[in-house]
Amino acid sequence: MQTSEQPILRDIVLVGGGHSHVGVLRMFGMKPWPGVRLTLICTDIHTPYSGMLPGYIAGHYSYDDVHIDLGRLCAFAGARLFKDEVVGIDRANQKVICKNRPPVAYDALSINIGSTPQVQLVPGALEHAVPVKPIAKFNQRWLNLLDRVKTHAGKTTIAVVGGGAGGVELLLAMQFRLRNELKTMGRNPDELEFHLFTADADVLPTHNPGVRARFEKVLNARGVVLHRDAEVVQLDGHTLQTRQGERLHADEIMWVTQAGGAAWLKNTDLELDNRGFVNVGPTLQTSRDPKIFAAGDIANLTSTPLEKAGVFAVRMSKPLAKNLHLFVQGAALKEYHPQKTWLALISTGDQYAVASKGLLGFAGAWVWQWKDWIDRRFMAKFSEFPEMDPNAKPAGGNTPNLALTQEESLQAISAIAMRCGGCGAKVGSTVLSRALGNLKPVDRADVLVGLHAPDDAAIVKVPPGKAMVHTVDFFRAFVDDPYVFGKVAANHALGDVFAMGGEAQSATAVVTVPPGLESKVEELLFQMMSGAVEVLNEAGCALVGGHTGEGRELALGFAINGLVDENLNGVMIKGGMRPGDVILLTKPIGTGTLFAALPQLKTKGRWIDAALESMVKSNRLGAQCLREHGSKACTDLTGFGLLGHLVEMTRPSEVDAELDLSALPLLDGALDMVNAGIVSSLQPANVRLRRAIRNQAEYANDPRYPLIFDPQTAGGLLATVPGDQAEACVAALKKLGYEHTAIIGRILPQGDALEPIVLKG
Structure with missing residues (x-):
């Protein structure tokens, strides 16, 4: 999660990961603009470089050779990456409409989505x-x-x-x-x-x-x-x-x-040409809305009609970046004047190419080698990032030079001034009411006073025959997408209730947000709590209230109330393991090392994307399935890591456990990162539990060994089921969408040795 002493004053949203936008992101990473935040909205984590795609099809390049990793690029740029499909623009309210998430607010917007075969x-x-x-x-x-x-x-x-x-x-x-x-x-x-x-x-x-x-x-x-x-x-x-x-x-x-242009552009009321491309002037601003820019194939430069060629998209990145920066500064923009002729290097499948420029044309194997050198040099800009000096001054110095209203200027000064503590650190009621006003928590008959009531606390009824389950979780943001972070935080907090076989009833939130412009704080809260409420609602859990205050970093937590049978029928506890049980794990592990590697730019975007998909997967149905197959012992895998949670289950159960390292389901990239020596800051504390391993020396050099200490966020369920139910339970869990579910060990009678865990490989 990117943090800065400088409050966010302006949001520039980039729609599409085309050649122009990747250039803008790289330039922003090299010299950030104080007070400005970039957000990229894109359907894919990797964007192809068109110049090398024929070489990929022909077998000369690998997938990674010809794709720019937008996850790593955005991490380098300090930009937010929202993975979603854009389906419209609300120009009146300056919001980008997405298919699967809340609308995203912008101060300036750029479209670089390429063309679409009609x-x-x-x-x-x-x-x-x-x-x-x-x-x-x-x-x-x-x-x-x-x-x-x-x-x-x-x-x-x-x-x-x-x-x-x-x-x-x-x-x-x-x-x-x-x-x-x-x-x-x-x-x-x-x-x-x-x-x-x-x-x-x-x-x-x-x-x-x-x-x-x-x-x-x-x-x-x-x-x-x-x-x-x-x-x-x-x-x-x-x-x-x-x-x-x-x-x-x-x-x-x-x-x-x-x-032609994407179909959704027709409903934006932007001026389009007869093929659906967006008409832009020499400054790359759209003809009807100066806040919206377009570049690359999707743009129709009305002053100089251009062929749809990647060279123009690449060349537009510099003037686009310059004009976006000038626009939020309220300064005059520069005109883009494209070249009249350009060089096209067209391959013939084999390692041979033809050069074409105006009336010139020549060919040979050396032309392909020349093209290969040009293409690889271009791609290196987006995979080999320079070490940045943390003390270097951003473009234009450390002080924002942005066009602000008088009210915004006062709010900006207040945001960087010394902030009050105590109740003075609460987020203003107007901001809070606007941000939370559109949230629609699930209705429950047992919630008597809830979120939208003006009272000081919620009132929740305990149904007859039920007992309460209480749990709380809280952590700071580790991803730059507040909507996804909200979903992960809610899933993480609900996990404890589900792991005990409980039904989630109500939740109260605790939030800290960095101070800033009221509009930015409001938008941040809305995005984050929208993600959280989606998860809570899906679980039938009503958000009934909470507290929101200011802090240097974005953080979110929930106190969850759950319900179980008052006679504890169907409850799963950590002390419920029995000899002969089989140990199951419903999700792959590795979130700790992957998110430790993310700020170091060591991960691949698709690794982080897969990890987040796993983290937003609810454990609710998995817990139900485990109960149906006779599970008496379960916990959700979180900060103590696999070994830590397994040890805390064996002790009250008075059993030993055999853990099969070769059977562990792993997130893509996790093994690469721990083998590179990258681990979570919590890992050293977890490693102290190695004393619980009876044959630790025998497996200490196994490449998977460090991952049993890896702390998890919103991890899977670690549970045991009777041996005769194991295969059927695994099949049922996979059918429910827990496709990485694996049998990772078995429960043994407690022996004479002090160490309860035995490893095998």
């Missing part, structure tokens, strides 16, 4: 063609095709619709890779048949005649059937039909043409 314009194409964008979905279809060609003998016909540089490069890369795969397997590569459909008379119509001739020669030499003047107007199943009536059946149809 497959819906051709009957049948939406159902039967594979659009090249979004790349993440295309990649999965490509991997499926690769596997299908390798495992199914016989003729395969592949058609590519689109005769521009993108379509030609894609076809040649696919052909090169697939033919090589068949040759390696000893099969005839001529089983593959490729067709290229172009609506124009020639391929690459925007390039000079010499370049077009070179590619037509390559296509002919490689046996590609070229269909000229062949606009595809319908797909009947897997049969293509052109305007001229030509028909072809293809096993796979790739769509690389008729690109």
Whole structure:
């Protein structure tokens, strides 16, 4: 979680992880703008670099070689990364509308989402063609095709619709890779048949005649059937039909043409061109709203119409960053003047490429090597970050130079002044009421006075035949997305009730937020508590009140009240282990090391994303399943780590336990990080429990060994079930979505040794 002595005064929201925005993020990381916060909203954690994608398809590069890790980049930039799909913009209230989370407020907004193949314009194409964008979905279809060609003998016909540089490069890369795969397997590569459909008379119509001739020669030499003047107007199943009536059946149809803007832009009332791209002026501001900018393929520069080429998106990043900064400063913006000609390096599948610039064109293996050098140098900017001097002054110095209203200026001065303690540290009632006013906690008949009542405390009834379960958890934010943090914090707090077999009834929140502009504090509270209330509501747990105060860091906790049968029927306790029981774990471990590595920029974005997905997974259904399969002992895995929690269960149960290191479910990247020596700050305290391991010396060098001490946040359930119920319980848990559930050991009768834990590998 990024912390700063400087309050947030302005929010710049970047929609899409395109080439322009990654440049803005890197520049911001090199020289942050005081008082300004960047937020990136993107559907994917990794964004592809278009220049290297054909090389990836051809097999010359790995997935990581051609993708920019937005998680690491945002961590370097000190920017927030919200993983979600944008579906609209509320311009009147300056909010970005997302599919799966609350609206995100902005002071300035930039759109860099690329173009979208308009497959819906051709009957049948939406159902039967594979659009090249979004790349993440295309990649999965490509991997499926690769596997299908390798495992199914016989003729395969592949058609590519689109005769521009993108379509030609894609076809040649696919052909090169697939033919090589068949040759390696000893099969005839001529089983593959490729067709290229172009609506124009020639391929690459925007390039000079010499370049077009070179590619037509390559296509002919490689046996590609070229269909000229062949606009595809319908797909009947897997049969293509052109305007001229030509028909072809293809096993796979790739769509690389008729690109346009995303459908949701039509409802923003921004000015769009006839293809749905956003009209922008020379400053990259949209024509109807100066607070909104656009860059890359999604932008239509009205002063100088541009071809949809990655080079322009890359070149726009610098003027975009400059103008976003000038805009929040209230200063005059600079005009962007694109180059009139540009160099395109177009590969032919093998390690050979053609250079095209204006009327010039040349080719060779050396051109591909040149292209490879340029591309790798570009990607290195987003994977090899310089060590930053923590004492270096931000761009423009440490003092914000932003355009603020008089009221905002007073609030900013107050936010950095010495703050009062005691009740003076409470968040103002107006801010609090606005932030919490839109929250809708679940209604429960046993909550007599709840969140939206003006009273000093909640009143909750204990139903007849029930006993109360009380628990409390509190910790500071470890991720920069307040909505996700709210979900994790609520899940973490609920875990203790679920682990005992209880029903969550009510929750009171304790929150600290950094001081700042009232609008920013209000937005932060709303985002965080929206995430928390979603989780509480799903559990049937009513948020009934709480306390919100100021602090240097964002933090959130909950006191949870739960209900169990007053005779303790169905209750699971730590002392319920019995010899012959099998030990189960419902979630993978490794959150401690991963989030320790995150600020060091050592993790991959997809590792953190997978960890967060695990952390927001509720333990409620898992606990019910364990009870149904006879579990009498359960706990949720949290700060003491796997070993710590296992030891505190064996002692009251008066048993020993055998723990199988090789069976432990691990989060992706966790093993890499502990092997790199990166551990949580709580790990050394947990390691002291190694004295509870009978054969510790035998396994101390096992690569998984450090992870049994790794502290978990919102971890899974550690439980035991009777041995004859174990397999059925695991199957049921996996069916409920706990796909990493594993049998990790067994319970033994208590022996004479003092150490209760025995390891095996």
